[in-house]
Amino acid sequence: MRRLHLAPTPQLDDLARAAGELYSRVVVSFWRTVRKKNVWLKPSSMMRWHTSNQLHAHSADAVVQGFYDALKSWRKRRKTDPQAKPPYRRRRYCWVQWKSSAIRVQKGELILSNGRGNASLVVPWPWEAPVRVELGWTGTEYELRAVYSRPAAEPVAEGGVAGADLGEVHLAVVHDGERTTIYNGRELRAKRQYQNKIKAALAAKQSRLKKGSRRWRRLGRSKQKQLRKLENQIRDILHKQTTALVSTLHDRGVQTVVIGDVRNLRKRVDYGPAANQRIHQMVSGRVRQRLGMQAVLQNEAYTSQECPRCGSRHKPRGREYACSACGFRFHRDGVGAVNIRRKYLGRGPVVGAMASPTGVRWQPHRRVRVARDERERIPAL
Ligand SMILES: [Zn+2]
Structure with missing residues (x-):
């Protein structure tokens, strides 16, 4: 499930109003038929009777179904609560639902189809297509809820799934159910800091010279050259680290890499502008290149604070x-990866003991493919 908040626009208001209008017609028709003919119309008859021009046919059906769901829950409630009221009220606005037939993701945009002749609702969307989308009202703004449900009857196999917490404290921390591996980003961070230092120092030097002068231009060229070199080194580190990471997971038989979905980058370690995003893109890109491997995103809210065993939240200290x-006690940097994996699997508490994390440090001469014995243990982590 992914939630996105949207400020009201005429299009959103129109959709919510169209759904409310349809819902109200259903309420009126249903109770009128009960009163006059003593018949409870079936949802399918109601869907044929009442449709909407503005909404997608399946969205309209969902509104009708919404009324029947309310009816059902009332019939259930009244067994224990004699005060329970049936759904009599009309609605000015109503939530709108899009089913998979009306959902498309194209060029970073989520396109939600509406009734024929009506513009689609388009929202920026860097993620994969959800199976269902709902538009609701929170009281102050609209909320778009995208549901990525797996059929509840088919639980995901636990083996072959690894959780990856990218860019939190380290470049990556991976947990596969037993082992936790930390890929630290020390060299990357150092390069990035050095890059900033060069930028600042050369800018200061350049500001003392006359703009456009020969020395000014020469300094500018030198600055570009140095920065380009660092940029290449950074790219090299990223390449090698992410490839090593994905190779190791592939060798271990991991088929699904669950990546924490970063929408809140502020809390993360800043590896520099766009570097955090690049780490995510590179890891998911590498995973996709591997046969039989897939990358999935998982909402990572509170994953570094939540206890994997009992679910209570603590800010770790030390x-x-x-x-x-x-x-429950565990190395704090591994908790995020454990939770990301656990949330994806829909599993409750983690039971049993888990091995302490193992560290992997980037070495300048590391070859792209990492042999197992090359990985070193860093007990001090
Ligand atoms: Zn606990």
């Missing part, structure tokens, strides 16, 4: 995450 509620 190197160890220690839950005061249940006593």
Whole structure:
């Protein structure tokens, strides 16, 4: 599930109003038929009777179904609560739902189809297509809820799934159910800092010279050259780290890499402008290149704070995450990856002991494919 908040626009208002109008017609027709003919119309008859020009046919059906769901829940409630009221009220506005037939993702945009002759609703969307989308009203703004449900009857196989927490404290921390591996980003961070330092120092030097002068221009060229060199080094590190990471997972038989979905980059380590995003893109790109491997995004809210065993939230202090509620203890940097994986699997608590994380450090001469014995243990992590 992904939530997106949207400020009101005439299009959103029109859609919500069209749904409300349809819902109200259904309410009136349903109870009138009960009163006059003593018949409870079936949802399918109601869907044929009432449609909407503005809404997609399936969206309109969903509104009708919404009324029947309310009816059903009332019939259930009244068994225990004699005060329970049936859905009599009309609605000025109503939520709108799009089913998969009306959902498309194209060029970074989510396109939600509406009734014939009506413009589609288009929202910027860097993610994959959801199976269902709902538009609701929170009281102050619209909320778009995108649902990525897997059929509940088919739980995901636990083996072959690894959670990856990218760019939190380290370049990446990966957890596959047993092992936790930390790829630290020390060299990358150092390069990035050095890059900023060069930028600042040369800009200061250049500002003392006359703009456009020979020395000014020469300094500018030198600055570009140095920055370009660093940029190449950074790209090289990113390439090698992400390839090593994905190769290792592939060798271990991981088929699904669950990546924390970063919408809140502020809390993360800043590896520099766009670098965080690049880490994500490169890892998911590398995963997709591998046969039989896929990358999926998982909402990562609170994943670094939540206790993997009991679900209570704590801000970890020090190197160890220690839950005061249940006593669970683990290396704090691994908690995010454990939780991202656990959330994707829809699993409850993590049970049993987990091995302490192993560290992988980037070495300048590391070859792209990492042999297992090359990985070193860093006990001090
Ligand atoms: Zn706990």
